[in-house]
Every structure is written in structure tokens, then in C-alpha cells.
Amino acid sequence: ASAEDDLVLLERRDSGVAVLTLNRPKALNALSDGLMRALAEKLRQVDADSSLKAAVITGTGKAFAAGADIKEMHSREGYSDVRGENMLAHWNSVSNTRKPIVAAVGGFALGGGCELAMACDIIIASEDAKFGQPEIKLGTIPGVGGTQRLIRAVGKSKAMEWILTGEMISAQEAERAGLVSRVVPAGTVLEEAVKIAEKIASFSSPVVQLAKECVNAAEETSLAEGIRFERHLFHATWGLDDRREGFQAFSEKRQPTWKHR
Numbered sequence: 001a002s003a004e005d006d007l008v009l010l011e012r013r014d015s016g017v018a019v020l021t022l023n024r025p026k027a028l029n030a031l032s033d034g035l036m037r038a039l040a041e042k043l044r045q046v047d048a049d050s051s052l053k054a055a056v057i058t059g060t061g062k063a064f065a066a067g068a069d070i071k072e073m074h075s076r077e078g079y080s081d082v083r084g085e086n087m088l089a090h091w092n093s094v095s096n097t098r099k100p101i102v103a104a105v106g107g108f109a110l111g112g113g114c115e116l117a118m119a120c121d122i123i124i125a126s127e128d129a130k131f132g133q134p135e136i137k138l139g140t141i142p143g144v145g146g147t148q149r150l151i152r153a154v155g156k157s158k159a160m161e162w163i164l165t166g167e168m169i170s171a172q173e174a175e176r177a178g179l180v181s182r183v184v185p186a187g188t189v190l191e192e193a194v195k196i197a198e199k200i201a202s203f204s205s206p207v208v209q210l211a212k213e214c215v216n217a218a219e220e221t222s223l224a225e226g227i228r229f230e231r232h233l234f235h236a237t238w239g240l241d242d243r244r245e246g247f248q249a250f251s252e253k254r255q256p257t258w259k260h261r
């Protein structure tokens with residue numbers, strides 16, 4: 001494997017869960033271009049591998065990720081450089097992944113690290129996790145969805161306060177605000193996130209992916225359009241053997257056996 005490849009470790013578990021570990025602990029997993037390319041490539045492998053149903057993204061050491069790589073970004077001279085290479089464009093690979101992704105956040109999730117967590121589908125936080133969008137302190141603003149996703153997650157007043165002050169947010173406050181779904185004891189965050197991913201992976205994979213697509217549509221559509229979209233995908237589940245099996249198993253008082261697990 002190349003050095004770039006090792007920046008993100010991919011572990012395939014028998015339960016159908018892929019564990020992706022951001023692995024640049026000396027730089028608090030700062031999200032360099034190389035690391036994000038490696039993450040994009042591994043997420044592509046997860047989507048393409050029919051034995052994998054869900055993924056967990058976590059970090060090594062004392063951070064999930066302390067942001068995009070400040071030193072690397074600083075090496076770009078000016079607007080024409082960053083515009084020309086479309087800096088950070090390949091971050092879309094995370095939200096474009098069709099299988100569900102659980103973020104297991106321990107330690108710092110700052111700037112691009114917080115944005116990466118928010119691009120995942122569920123965030124589980126260790127009690128020592130620290131979130132935040134500190135870009136304002138560097139003289140810039142969030143650049144991979146922070147201004148858009150944070151307001152949807154926590155509402156305007158908190159999103160504005162956090163983005164305009166750059167202050168760090170504790171795991172407990174992040175949970176109160178609805179940014180994370182659960183706070184768990186330090187040291188257990190990866191296994192708790194894997195448990196959730198395993199539960200998801202135990203269901204019919206196409207159905208799980210339809211449900212994810214529907215929930216995500218809510219962030220981009222009007223209510224009426226979203227409800228129409230949901231109705232179409234709900235009807236589409238009648239085209240799946242697994243829908244028939246789930247209903248049949250209920251009436252026969254037995255556990256369903258999913259064909260497309």
C-alpha cells in the first residue's frame with residue numbers, strides 16, 4: 001500500500017460493517033488532500049462491495065479530526081490557485097456514499113472535522129468529544145458544508161453563535177442541541193458506533209439505502225416534494241423480495257431472512 005493509502009485504514013468486519021479509521025495521529029488527523037483522497041477511494045470500495053452494508057468513520061489518537069490541513073491550505077497562494085484546483089471539491093465523496101455512515105467521534109472534531117462528521121448519517125460522540133467551527137479564528141469560513149449543515153442540525157441561533165465565535169462545543173451541549181444522537185463513555189465510542197452500524201447492517205441493504213436517500217431528501221426539498229419522493233420510494237419497496245419476506249415473516253410470527261443483506 002502507498003503512504004497515502006495508509007492515511008485511512010479500512011477494516012472489513014464479518015458483520016458487514018466497514019470501519020474506516022483516519023490515521024494521521026501526529027497531526028490530529030488533519031484532513032489533508034491525500035487523506036481525503038484515500039477516504040474517498042475507501043468509501044468507493046465500501047459502496048462497491050456487496051458484503052459491506054454500513055460504515056463507521058473514526059479517528060486514531062486524541063482526535064476525530066482537527067480540521068482540514070491548515071499548513072497545506074496555507075501553501076496555496078491565492079484565489080486563482082484554490083479556484084483553479086477546486087480546493088476541497090472531492091469532499092463530496094462522503095455525502096455521495098449510498099451506504100449509511102456512522103461517525104464515531106472521540107476528541108476533537110473541529111472545522112473540516114466537524115463538517116466531515118456532519119456529512120455522515122449519524123454522529124455518536126464520546127463524552128470527551130469537542131466540536132466546533134473555528135475557521136473564523138483563522139480568517140476564513142467553513143468550506144465543506146459547515147454553514148449549511150450546522151444550521152439544519154441545531155437551528156440558526158446556535159449555528160450563528162458557534163460559527164461567529166469559533167468556540168468549542170462539548171459533547172453534552174452537542175447532544176442537547178441535536179448535533180449528535182448519543183454521548184457515550186470515553187473509550188467506548190467506536191464499539192457503540194459499530195453496534196449501531198451492525199444493527200443497520202442486519203436489515204435489507206436496498207431498503208436501508210432507500211430510507212437513507214429519503215431522509216437526506218428532506219434537507220433539499222419542500223415538504224410536499226419530499227412527501228411525494230417518499231411515496232415513490234415506499235411504493236418501490238413493493239418491487240423487492242425483502243419487502244414481501246418482511247411482511248410474510250410478520251404474519252407467520254417468525255424472524256425474516258433477508259435475501260439482500
Ligand code: HXC
Nearest residue numbers: 026027028030066067068069070110111112134142143144
Ligand atoms: C494541520 C494541525 C491541525 C490542522 C492540529 N495540527 N490541527 N495541522 N492542520 N487543522 C497539528 C499541529 O500543528 C501539531 O503539529 C499537531 O497537530 C498537534 O497539535 P497541537 O496544536 O500541538 O495539539 P494541542 O495543543 O492539543 O491542541 C489541539 C487543538 C489545536 C486545539 C485541536 O491543534 C488546534 O487548534 N488545531 C487547529 C484547529 C482548527 O483551527 N481547525 C480548523 C482548521 S480550518 P506539530 O508539527 O506542531 O506537532 C478548516 C477549514 C475548513 O478545517 C474549511 C474546509 C474544510
